[in-house]
Amino acid sequence: MKERRKFIDIWRECYSLVIPTGACFLYMTVYYLTQTKILNFKYITDSQNFSAMLESTINFVSIIIGIFGFLLPILITSKNEFALIKYFTSNIDKKAFSFNLRMIIVSGLSTIFVSCMLFFFDIFSEWFKQIMILLWIWMLFYFMLSSYRFVSIFIRLFLEEKIEPQKEVASPLDATKVKNLKDKIKKGT
Numbered sequence: 001m002k003e004r005r006k007f008i009d010i011w012r013e014c015y016s017l018v019i020p021t022g023a024c025f026l027y028m029t030v031y032y033l034t035q036t037k038i039l040n041f042k043y044i045t046d047s048q049n050f051s052a053m054l055e056s057t058i059n060f061v062s063i064i065i066g067i068f069g070f071l072l073p074i075l076i077t078s079k080n081e082f083a084l085i086k087y088f089t090s091n092i093d094k095k096a097f098s099f100n101l102r103m104i105i106v107s108g109l110s111t112i113f114v115s116c117m118l119f120f121f122d123i124f125s126e127w128f129k130q131i132m133i134l135l136w137i138w139m140l141f142y143f144m145l146s147s148y149r150f151v152s153i154f155i156r157l158f159l160e161e162k163i164e165p166q167k168e169v170a171s172p173l174d175a176t177k178v179k180n181l182k183d184k185i186k187k188g189t
Contacts, residue, residue, distance in 0.1 A: 016149065024134050031130060036056035044133060045121045054115045057140060061115075064147050068104065071154045085157050105148060107143040113118045114139060 033039040054165065079089045114136045121129050 012149075016142055016145040018146055020138040023141050024138050027134060027137055045129060050121070051119060054118055056074065057115050058112050061111050061140075061143060064143070064151075065105060067107045067151065068101070068147075071151070071158075072101075082157075088157055100146065101150065104143065104146045106140050108145065110138045111136065111143050122132060 001031065030041060031043075034041045034043070047053070075085065075089075079085050114132060118129075118132055118136060121132075124132065
């Protein structure tokens with residue numbers, strides 16, 4: 001059970017990097033197999049709906065960034081009102097939390113920028129177009145997965161029962177047991 005818990009914790013730390021990398025690897029593999037005529041696929045830019053897909057991506061990312069713009073002020077203003085939010089804000093690693101939030105915003109804005117650049121796919125050379133598409137795929141998946149993690153945290157904070165978590169404390173030692181323990185520590189036994 002402990003090993004499973006450790007695996008889940010490791011996966012939660014790296015899935016937002018592993019899945020986008022895997023998606024890019026899959027795209028590169030399909031592209032290579034199509035180039036070598038092993039597969040008979042059309043390229044993503046050959047689709048008549050490629051521009052519509054880019055527009056949808058821009059709208060999607062904008063909406064998610066807007067959700068963050070809505071949820072963050074609520075979290076900040078309600079941190080003293082609700083026990084669970086107060087507990088959360090007092091126990092998180094604030095530097096890591098703010099860094100990860102900034103990375104979500106940066107990846108979202110970068111996804112929008114690359115999506116806008118891909119509207120000009122017809123004037124790019126083939127290698128540059130494929131690099132842009134790989135970059136777009138990686139950033140889009142990273143943004144989606146990272147956003148999912150933080151939106152789910154916010155939703156749980158706002159919707160779950162607002163009971164302040166209690167820390168379990170073992171029964172306190174009486175004075176003689178404390179003295180005996182200190183003596184053992186001094187003696188090194």
